[in-house]
Amino acid sequence: xxxxxxxxxxxxxxxxxxxxxxxxxxxxxxxxxxxxxxxxxxxxxxxxxxxxxxxxxxxxxxxxxxxxxxxxxxxxxxxxxxxxxxxxxxxxxxxxxxxxxxxxxxxxxxxxxxxxxxxxxxxxxxxxxxxxxxxxxxxxxxxxxxxxxxxxxxxxxxxxxxxxxxxxxxxxxxxxxxxxxxxxxxxxxxxxxxxxxxxxxxxxxxxxxxxxxxxxxxxxxxxxxxxxxxxxxxxxxxxxxxxxxxxxxxxxxxxxxxxxxxxxxxxxxxxxxxxxxxxxxxxxxxxxxxxxxxxxxxxxxxxxxxxxxxxxxxxxxxxxxxxxxxxxxxxxxxxxxxxxxxxxxxxxxxxxxxxxxxxxxxxxxxxxxxxxxxxxxxxxxxxxxxxxxxxxxxxxxxxxxxxxxxxxxxxxxxxxxxxxxxxxxxxxxxxxxxxxxxxxxxxxxxxxxxxxxxxxxx
Numbered sequence: 001x002x003x004x005x006x007x008x009x010x011x012x013x014x015x016x017x018x019x020x021x022x023x024x025x026x027x028x029x030x031x032x033x034x035x036x037x038x039x040x041x042x043x044x045x046x047x048x049x050x051x052x053x054x055x056x057x058x059x060x061x062x063x064x065x066x067x068x069x070x071x072x073x074x075x076x077x078x079x080x081x082x083x084x085x086x087x088x089x090x091x092x093x094x095x096x097x098x099x100x101x102x103x104x105x106x107x108x109x110x111x112x113x114x115x116x117x118x119x120x121x122x123x124x125x126x127x128x129x130x131x132x133x134x135x136x137x138x139x140x141x142x143x144x145x146x147x148x149x150x151x152x153x154x155x156x157x158x159x160x161x162x163x164x165x166x167x168x169x170x171x172x173x174x175x176x177x178x179x180x181x182x183x184x185x186x187x188x189x190x191x192x193x194x195x196x197x198x199x200x201x202x203x204x205x206x207x208x209x210x211x212x213x214x215x216x217x218x219x220x221x222x223x224x225x226x227x228x229x230x231x232x233x234x235x236x237x238x239x240x241x242x243x244x245x246x247x248x249x250x251x252x253x254x255x256x257x258x259x260x261x262x263x264x265x266x267x268x269x270x271x272x273x274x275x276x277x278x279x280x281x282x283x284x285x286x287x288x289x290x291x292x293x294x295x296x297x298x299x300x301x302x303x304x305x306x307x308x309x310x311x312x313x314x315x316x317x318x319x320x321x322x323x324x325x326x327x328x329x330x331x332x333x334x335x336x337x338x339x340x341x342x343x344x345x346x347x348x349x350x351x352x353x354x355x356x357x358x359x360x361x362x363x364x365x366x367x368x369x370x371x372x373x374x375x376x377x378x379x380x381x382x383x384x385x386x387x388x389x390x391x392x393x394x395x396x397x398x399x400x401x402x403x404x405x406x407x408x409x410x411x412x413x414x415x416x417x418x419x420x421x422x423x424x425x426x427x428x429x430x431x432x433x434x435x436x437x438x439x440x441x442x443x444x445x446x447x448x449x450x451x452x453x454x455x456x457x458x
Contacts, residue, residue, distance in 0.1 A: 012113045012116075013109060013112055013113055013116065014109075015109065016105035016106070016108060016109050018109075019108055019109045019112035019113075020092045020108075022112060022116065023092075023112065023132055023135050023136060023139075024132060026119075026129060026130065026131055026132040026134075026135055027131075027132045029128070029129050029130070029131045029132070030131060031131065031133065031158075031159055032128075032131055033159075033163035033164070034163055035163065035165060035167060035168055036127055037122055037127050037128075037130045037131075037134055037165075038130070038134050038137060038138065038165040038168050039168060040122055040127065041115075041118060041119070041122065041130060041134070041138050042138070042141070042168060044118045044121075045118070045138070045141075045142065048141050048142055048144075048145030048146050049141045049145060049168060049169050051145050051149075052082075052141075052144055052145055052150070052153050052169070053151065053152045053153065053171075053172050054152070054153045054154075054155045054169045054170075054171040054172065055070055055152060055153070055154050055155060055171055055172065055173050055174075055175065055283060055287075056155050056157070056166065056167075056169060056171035056173075056174045056175070056201045057070075057154065057155065057156050057157065057174075057175045057177065058156075058157040058161040058164075058174070058175070058176050058177070058198045058200075058201045059175070059176050059177025059178050059179070059198060060177070060178055060179055060180035060194070060198075060329065060331060061177065061178055061180060061272065061329065061331050061332050061335070062177040062178060062211075062272060062273075062275065062276040062279075063085075063156050063157065063177055064085055064156065064309055064312070065268060065273060065276045065307075065309045065312055066175060066177050066276045066279055066280050067083055067085050067154045067156050068268075068307050068308070068309040069266075069276060069277050069280035069281075069303075069304060069307050070154045070175075070280045070283065070284065071083045071097075071100065071154050072100075072303040072304070072306055072307040073280070073284055073295070073299070073300050073303030073304060073307075074151075074152060074154075074284075074303070075099055075100060075303070076299045076300075076302050076303035076306070077293075077294065077295045077296065077299040077300065077303065078294070078299070079150075079151040079152055079293070080098070080099055080148075080149075080150040080151045080152075081098070081099055081100075081150050081151065081152055081153070081154060082096075082097070082098055082140075082143070082144040082148065082150035082152070082153040082154070083096075083097040083098075083100075083153070083154045084096060084097075084137070084140040084144075084153065084154070084155050084156060084166075085097075085154075085156045086133070086136070086156065086158055087438050087439070087442075088442075089310045089311050089438060089441065089442045089445065090310070090442070090445075090446065090451060092108075093105065093108060095136060095140065096108070096139065096140050096143050098143075098144075098148045098150060099150075103143055107143065107147060108139070108143075111139050111142045111143060111147075112139065114142065115135060115138055115139060115142070119135055131165075133158045133159075133165060134165045137158075137165045137166055137168075152172075155169060155171065157201065161176075161197050161198045161199065161200040161201040162196070162197045162198075162199070162200020162201075163197070163200065164200075164201075166201075167200060167201055170203050170206065171201070171203065171206055172206065172287065172291060173206065173207050173208070173209065173283050173286050173287060174201045174202050174203065174206055174207070174208040174209070174230075175208070175209045175210070175279055175280070175283050176198050176199065176201065176202075176208065176209070176210040176211075176212060176221065177210070177211055177275070177276060177279055178210075178211055178212055178213070178275070178331070179191055179194050179195045179198055179212050179214065179217040180194075180329060180330065180331035190216075191214050191216050191217045192216050192217065192219075192220055194217075195212065195216070195217035195220035195221060196220050196224075198221075199220055199221050199224035199225075200224075202221070202224050202225055202228050202230050202232075203228060203230070204228045204229060204230065205228070205229055205230060206228075206230055207230060207231045207232075207233065207286050207290070208221070208225055208230050208231070208232050208233070209232075209233045209279055209282045209283045209286065210232065210233070210234055210235065210279070211235040211275045211276075211278065211279045212234070212235075213235070213236070218234065221234070222234075233257075233258070233282050233286065235275065235278060235279065235282075238257075238258055238282075239255070239256060239257040239258065239278065239281075239282045239285075240255075240256045240278075241253045241254065241255050241256070241274055241275070241277075241278035241281075242254045243271065243274060244263060246342065246343075249267060249269070249343070250265045250266065250267055250305070251265065251266050251267075251268075251269070251271075251273065251274060252264065252265045252266075253266075253274045253277070253278065255278055255281050257281070257282055257285050258285075259285050259288075259289050260285070262281070262297065262300070262301075264277060264281065264300075264301060264304050265301065265304065265305050266304050266305065266307065267305060267306070267307070267308070268307060268308070268309065268312065268313070269312075269313035269339060269342075269343045270312070270313050270335055270336070270338075270339035270342075270343075271335065271338060271339060271342070272335040272339070273312075277304055277307075280304075281300075281304075284300065310445065311324050311325065311326045311438060311441045311442070311445060312325060312326060313325050313336075313339060313343070314445075316445060316448045316449060317432075317448055319428070320423055320426035320427070320428070320430065320432055321344070321346070321426070321430070321431050321432060322422070322423070322426070322432045322433070322434065322448065323340075323344070323431065323432070323433050323434075324433075324434050324435075324441050324444060324445055325433060325434075325435050325441075326435070326436075326437070326438045326441050327364075327435050327436070328355065328356070328364075328435075328436055328437050328438070329363075329364065330363035330364055330366075330367065332364075333363075333364040333365075333366075333367035333368050333435075334367045336367070336368070336433075336435060337367045337368060337370070337371050340371065340431070340433065341371075344431050346429060346430055346431035347427065347429045347430050348373040348374065348426075348427070348430040348431075349371055349372050349373050349430070349431050349433065350372070350373060350374040350375075350376070350422055350425055350426050350430060350431070350432045350433070351368065351372045351374070351375050351376070351432075351433045351434075351435060352376040352378060352418055352419065352422045352432070352433070352434045352435070352444075353368075353375070353376070353377060353378070353391075353434070353435045353436040353440070354377070354378040354379050354380040354385065354386070354388070354415060354418075354436045354437060354439075354440040355380075355385075355386040355391060355436045355437055356380070356382065356384045356385060356386060356437050356439070357384050357385065357386040357387075358384065361386070361391060361394050362394055362398065365394060365395055365398050365402065366398065366402055368435075369395065369398060369399070369402040369403040369404070369407065370402055370403065370404065371404075372403075372404065372407060373404060373406070373407065373408070374407075374408045374409075374410065374425060375395060375407060375408070375409045375410070376410045376411075376412060376418050376421060376422055377389075377391045377392050377395070377409065377410070377411050377412070377418075378411075378412055378413060378414070378415045378418035378440070379413050379414075379415065380415060380436070380437050380439040380440035380443070381415060381439065381440075381443055382437070382439040385439075388411045388412070388413050389411055392409060392411050395409055396409065415440060415443060415444070416447070419434070419444055419447065419448075422434070
């Protein structure tokens with residue numbers, strides 16, 4: 001690529017670190033739903049997204065895992081794949097991957113320098129500054145549309161769907177994993193309202209796949225699909241999946257779709273991963289059946305079996321045994337509580353958790369308290385963190401109704417000290433779990449896996 005010089009008299013960014021700092025400096029502009037700024041940015045860049053084929057993935061939980069399944073199977077089947085996901089768990093470049101490899105730091109720098117003067121022009125207009133997520137989305141589109149040209153892009157929404165900046169694309173298939181209570185401050189309080197936001201990624205004539213289970217949410221998706229004249233493939237109606245067994249850590253399930261049936265094995269733990277894998281399989285079936293994607297059975301099976309996604313029931317230490325899981329909302333907590341006894345045998349269960357301040361913590365605790373022996377409450381190293389003592393107050397209020405009889409609750413605001421405490425109290429036959437916001441998971445993971453250059457963020 002030619003050398004790109006920033007406009008408007010601003011000296012160009014000179015390093016990867018400077019580029020990431022510039023993008024993150026836009027965080028204070030917050031999350032501003034709406035597509036005007038990203039549309040203007042794409043116009044200034046001559047619409048590079050129109051050259052690409054997207055699989056658009058939305059949902060309350062399971063988006064990252066579903067994107068991982070789709071990416072793995074498509075790469076295994078010989079396709080080149082771009083993947084855009086958030087938040088990242090190790091490094092900013094994790095968001096932008098080509099065939100499973102992060103964007104090179106120098107490419108990210110060049111693309112940032114291309115975007116920066118345009119972002120400044122928009123910031124000086126009545127629209128105001130593009131947000132961090134808008135700039136990250138534009139950077140992903142530039143990377144895929146002008147640098148590496150993948151056959152297909154697996155494209156995760158940031159928040160909701162309808163007004164999310166990722167919704168600027170018209171995909172070849174849309175996937176809505178599920179609907180639950182998360183980001184209710186932005187998306188609405190009822191399942192119908194949240195489903196309405198997620199359904200915003202259903203585009204005219206583009207097939208959609210969903211594993212949504214609540215009748216009121218299903219009704220919203222069906223109405224939107226009918227309105228868009230889109231075929232909706234719904235779990236339980238158009239395709240189904242059933243656990244066949246768990247052996248050596250591999251879950252097998254029987255997938256039955258409108259075009260064929262297949263027994264699929266996945267190494268990702270937790271019954272919620274069956275739903276994510278089945279939704280991904282149905283989307284792949286749509287591509288195979290209607291868009292001439294060549295997906296041989298053995299490649300599909302190997303792609304599913306080898307899928308890995310960090311921070312999702314991931315065992316990162318054997319002695320003591322420590323499992324990380326980014327469950328941060330009621331539905332995630334319910335899946336975690338069900339999955340732990342399915343996959344692990346343990347005496348006591350010790351859980352370390354930290355949260356952001358905008359979550360449904362009460363319903364989270366209702367699922368977690370019944371299974372925990374010692375609960376350590378901490379605070380993630382992040383600006384929107386929830387006060388550990390406020391979390392303690394909620395847990396104490398629910399203790400009598402939901403907790404084990406001898407539940408011990410400890411507050412340690414410093415997450416590093418809280419992790420050391422967790423390690424010291426977990427005996428050989430116990431299990432330690434770190435859960436809550438991915439901002440905490442990211443720091444704990446980099447500490448335990450000794451990755452000192454780890455970054456983290458949304």
